[in-house]
Amino acid sequence: MLNVKNSASSELLRQSISRGSPGKVYVHLQPDKFEEGWMFLRVSAWDNCGIPIARTDGLTIYAPESQKNLFDGLTLDHYQDLTGGGFLISTPEGAEKSTCGSGFKFIKNEDKI
Helix, strand or coil: CCEECHHHHHHHHHHHHHCCCCCEEEEEEEECCCCCCCEEEEEECCCCCCEEEEEECCEEEEECHHHHHHHCCCEEEEEEECCEEEEEECCCCCEEECCCCCEEEECCCCCCC
């Protein structure tokens, strides 16, 4: 199950209400365009697909069933500053965090010769 911090829950609920789907939000991990193995968090209030992966404070978060295991045990947070704001996702074990904090890629164990 995805862990959701209060700041993320509040922002997700606000977005779901303003986008016309109160209490429902859809997330997924989108692969990078350069096929380097990075996956970035995407949040939407209108996809209307997936399975529930978290419930908190009147909000249900859905994700594609194929990505459920990727979200298990991760934490979703939200930050706000003078330049705007955004969602951050924790890095799973065996992965490298992206510089923006909204993505990660799994580290491959390659044998060194």
